[in-house]
Amino acid sequence: MDVNMLQNILLTIATASTPLLLAAIGELVVERSGVLNLGVEGMMVIGAVCGFAGAFITGSPWIGALAGILAGVLLSLLFGFLALSLATNQVATGLSLTLLGIGLSGMIGEDFVGRAGIRLPRLDLPVLSDLPLVGKLLFGQDPLFYVSIALTAAVMWFLFKTRTGLTLRSIGDNHKSAHALGINVLLYRYLAVMFGGACAGLAGAHLSLVYTPQWVENMTAGRGWIALALVVFASWRPWRVIGGAYLFGAVTIGQIHAQALGIPIPSQLMSALPYLATIVVLVLISRDRRLTVINTPASLAQPFVPDR
Amino acid sequence: MRLELIKRPQKSALYSAISPLLALVLTLLAGFLIFSLLGKPPVAALHAYFIEPLSEAWQLHELAIKAAPLIMIAVGLSVCYRSNNWNIGAEGQFIIGGITGSLVPILFPQFQTLFTLPVMLLLGFIGGAAMGAIPALLKTRFNTNEILTSLMLVYVAQLFLDWLARGRFRDPGGNNFPGSIRFPESARLGEIFPSHGSAHWGIVLAILSAIIVWFMMRFLMKGFEVKVLGGSPRAGRFGGFSSTKMVFFAFLLSGGLAGLAGIAEVAGAIGQLRETISPGYGFAAIIVAFLGRLNPLGAIAAGFVLALTYLGGEAAQMSLGVSEKVARVFQGLLLFFVLGCDTLIHYRIKFIFGEAGKPATAKG
Amino acid sequence: MRKTLLALAAGIALAATSGGAAFAQDKFKACFVYIGPVTDGGWTQAHDEARQYVEEQLGDEIETAYLENVPEGPDSERAITRMARSGCNIVFTTSFGYMDPTIAVAEKHPDVMFEHATGYKTADNVTNYNARFYEGRYIIGQIAGNISETGTAGYIASFPIPEVVMGINAFLQGARSVDPDFKLKVVWVNSWHDAGKEADAAKALVDQGVDILTQHTDSAAPMQVAEERGIHAFGQAFDQSEAGPTAQKTAILDTWGPYYVKRIKMAMDGTWKGGESTWDGLKDGILTMAPYRNMPDDVKAMAEETEAKIKSGELHPFTGPINKQDGTEWLAEGETAEDGTLLGMDFYVEGVDDTLPN
Incomplete structure (x- = not known):
């Protein structure tokens, strides 16, 4: 294996992992606010089609990406209206949102x-992008790769270093006492849900503008579900989402390479590896009960209605 | 304008009854609008969607076939969610139940007695329960979140079934295509009224399981335990209940019923073990469980409603060329209306017009 | 239960006002059941374009209807029943898994004609039909053998069913007819359409040194990867030259239209007979090759010549001597493969670098 091939493999992993990371980091904020939106798949697929449409109609993939974000936000507002304003059951509402999103995108x-399709241009810096081994990896990827990493860092900073972030977490842990302290619980949650929608929409746009620049019905192919699982995998901690998304991506790409090498293992077992790996790693890291409890939003999926 | 929810002192019996009707009216209005916008005759479309599937005997049978697995899975999930355990891997448990139940006719095709079918159903239940036990074990033993493990195991189960149906369990006379032998008559769940349509006994099993579980939840100590531990684990522990045992109970029951639904589907509607045996029943049943308000009897009604939306979508495609995507959107809207209207049972909705300033805060 | 009852009640009220919907059924009606969405860019879309072709060709004489995204199993049985009951005269069921449901429904509706694609069972009112895609795969294999510099191609495969295995073997036969040492790497993605996975597989294969990509999955993602990495690829089901203007050498096009027109005409004039199996090939136009492009003239000439020879019956892609993967003899010198063996193919020919699940 030469240096170039290694870099290419890492680039492939990064492309496969980025949409998972984008969608998961958005859902993480939603869940930290105490809301469970199972409609990630639906918002992603809408983001994918609107991202493609935006780019196709205007000729600009950047506008496409914005269209994807916007579409994700709009769909998340529908969820918000039901689950927050009308206090409907969040699990059922999120699942219905996925049905709606898939139909609508079609x-x-x-x-x-x-x-x-039109591809979002890759970063291309003189000299830097051409460095051996790390050039393309660090300085030659698609813009959404950098966005996903920056977003994760920003969410980490926001949740743990800002007052607003602390407030958001406190709402997720106990909305009643947050409300008693005069915090507008629903407003925070609406904003969190919209952020989740934006991220899922962008993740979808990544599929149709970067990963495979085209529109195919159902092109998310279950990635929204994986993103949801990654939030749990990460025990609601942002940096672990990166770990989870890249672990999943790496095992996915790894098994394809193993197949291409002709290793005689049933392809079904190979395809199951990413899921099994995620379970095994989660089992290993979640044994510290105390840490998990601290980070799990205690009022997750419980509807909140301000009493008067 | 904004709206505010005001909690009713108690559940409104009136709205419990009216809310589904209100949801239906809203759905019809929305449907009227959508179909008109798409240039389809709205009344005919709505007729195709809601009436056609209910107007012929064979379609009612098909409705029962479609509803049976949804109901059976949702009944188990209702208990599971009530106990505050989050099994979202019913799809995988359904598949494993289908596999374990099929072991009998595939591995012992000569074993054709009166006991064949009961053994299969039992094995299906056990298989599903065993699959459900994995997330339960990981949760209680290693503190691993059950949402992730149960979901991830779905994909593993799907691929495992694919591997079996294309390899070891492949019908030797099937031209090397995937899928097992067709089950002999003694291994089939028979049709109820073969002269009218093809509904099999799965729907009866589903309704029976709903009634039994409802009885347990309503009248037995176990049901009380589920509700107490689900409401407050602390209170449950003071009451001497074990939350570890409850995790297992919830997963074994919901997994077992999903597994039973799986083998009922394979031995009933399908008749062989195929490389895919579910178009997503395990996930759709989550919606059914909540639409049924986590009540086993509610799951029966909700299961039929969801099944109707599938059949109705198809009928509208067929008679009016309404696309499958429109049918899917309409299905999503219908679910939204049902969920939204249920809010009225617990809350009064107050509309506040004009400049309302900041939402009322700090009054609680 | 209450909800259902209420729904029922309201429904009946609605039916009363609408007076029920009655649809006149005088025209001959041809119906289609699809496994995927009509816009899947692959298998199902090809069938649906053929349905539209039928409408163009036969115009006012007929009407068509379809159900899309119909899962195999009980859902497909219901869908086919619905068609048989709603006045369809002939029903085309276009996925292998619809075979048993088609037979079952046909038994209950002896007056309706059924045609099932890619299976092997027939009945008095059921035929089956398929296209010899392996003929096209042989041609693209031959082109690959000519233009590849690394002597290795990557094959992105969906599921190990005979049709796919046969395609892999035909491709390799074609390639080895010009380069006896040609090698093939196979990746199974366990899906018919997951653009992302197909792209991942394509990239992995290119990273491992293949300079030819071909696929038995639906999306144009591998073509995009080929274009980007500057290697060669072949379109699947559709002309994908928009995704790969320089990468696409040719494409195997699914052109079911003429077949459907022929069969529907037969059904209309009463010459349609059940119990038959049709396996048409390049000569019948059920599959066609997109223009040969982006290749040297001599290669193009060779491809055209091979195509002509296959059409005339002079050349059968599976002509001995051919060994199985393990080195044992399959076809002796000059012997050609029987259709039955091909349709149930579950072994590789010599030279495939992959193991079939068994």
Whole structure:
């Protein structure tokens, strides 16, 4: 294996992991505020189709990315209206949102099937991008890769270093006492849900503008569910989401390489490896009960209605 | 304008009854709007969606076939969620139940007696329960979050079934295509009224399981324990209940019922073990459990409603060329309306018009 | 239960006002059941474009209807039943897994004609049909053998069913007809359409040194990867030259249209007969090759010649001597493969660097 091949493999892993990371980091903030939105898959797929449509119509993939974000936010507002304003059951509402999102994306996307997509341009810095081994990895990736890393850092800083972040976490832990302290619980939660929608929409746009620049119905193919699982995997800690997303991506790509090398293991077992690996690693890291309890939002998925 | 929810002192019996009706009216209005916008005759479309599937005997049978697995899984999930355990891997338990139950006709095709089917159903239940026991064990033993483990195991189960149906369990006379032998008659869950349609006894099993579990939740100590531990683990522990045992109970029951649904589907509607045996029943049943308000009897009604939306979508596609995507969107809206209207049972909704300033805070 | 009852009650009220919906059924009606969405960019879309072709060709004489995204199993049985009951005269069921449901429904509806794609069972009112895609795969294999510099191709495969295995073998036969040492790497993605996974597999294969990509999955993602990495690829089901203007050499196009028109006409004039199996090939136009592009003239000439020879019956892609993967003889010198063996193919020919699950 030469240096170039190693770099290429790492780049492939990064591309596969980025949409998972984007969607998961958004959902992490949502869940930290005490809301469980199981509609990530639906918001992602809407982001994918609107991202593609935006880029296709305007010719600018940047506008496409914005369209993806916007679409994700709009769909998340629908969830917010039901789950927050009307205090409906969050699990059922999120699942219904996924059904709606998949149907809606199919309707929107009918005219875009089979059309050539537009790719978000990769970063290209003189000299730096051409460095051996790390050049492309550090300085030559698609913009959303950098966004995903920066976003994770920003969420980490926001949740643990800012007052607003502390407030958000306290709402997730106990919305009643937060309310008693005069905090507008629903407002925070709406904003968190919208942030989650934006991230899921962007993750979808990554699929249709970076990963595979085209629109195919259901192109998220279950990645929204993986993102949801990664939030749990991370025990609601942002840096662990990076770990989870890249672990999942690495095992996925690794098993493909193993297959291409002709290693005689059933392909079904190979395809199951990412899921098994995630379970095993989570078992290993979640044995410290105390740490897990501290980080789990205690009022997750419980509806909140301000009493008067 | 904004709206405010005001908690009712107690559940409104009136709205418990009206809310589904209100949801239906809203759905019809939304449907009228959507279909008109798409240039389809709205009344005919709604007729195809809601009436056609209920207007012929064979379609009612199909409704029962579609609803049976949804109900059976949702009944188990209702108890599981009530106890505050989050099994979202029913799809995987359904698949494993389908596999373990099928072991009998595939490995012992000569074993054709009266006991064949009961043994299969039992094995299906055990298989699903065993699959459910994995997240339970990991949760109680290693403190691993059950949402992740149960979900991830779904994919593992799907791939395992794929491997079996294309390899070891493949029908030797099947031209090397995937899928097992077709089960002999003694290994099939028979049809109820074969002259009218193809519904099999799975729906009866589903309704029976709903009634039994409802009885347990309502009248037995175990049901009380589920509710206490689900409401407050601390209180439960003071009451001498073990939350570890409850985790296992919840997962074994919900996994077992999902497994039973799996083998009932394989031995009933399908008739062989295929490389896929579920179009997502395990996930759809989560919606059913909550639509049914986590009540086993509610799951029966909710299961039929969800099944109707699938059949109705198909009927509308067929008779009016309404696309499958529109049907899916409409299904999502219907669920939203049902969920939203249920809010009225517990709350009064107050609309506040004009400049309302900051939402009322700090009054609690 | 209450909800259902209420729904029922309201429904009946609605039915009363609408007077029920009645639809006149005079025209001949052809119906299609699809496994995927009609816009999947692959298998299902090809069938649906063929359905539209039927409408263009036969115009006012017929009407068509379809159900898309129909899962195999009980859902497909219901869908086919619905078609048989709603006035369809002929029903095309376009996925292997619809085979048993098609047979079951056909038994209950002897007056309706059924055609099932890619299976092997028939009945008095059921035929089956398929296309000899392996003929196209042989041609693209031959092109690959000519233009590859590394002598290795990557094959992105979906599921190990005979059809896919047959395609892999045909491709390798074609490649080895010009380069006896040609090698093939296979990656199974366990999905028909997951663009992301297909792209991952394509990248992995390129990283391992293949300079030819071909696929038995639906999306154009591998073509995009080929274009980006500057290697060669072949379109699947559709012309994918928009995704790979320089990468695409040619494409195997699924062109079911003429077949459907022929069969529907037969059904209309009463010459349609059940119990038959049709396995058409390049000569019948059920599959066609997209224009040969982006290759040297001599390669193009060779591809065209091979295509002509296959059409005329002069060349059968599986002509001995061919050994199985383990080195044992499959076909002796000059012997050609029987259709039955091909349709149930569960072994690789010599030279495939992969293990089939068994």
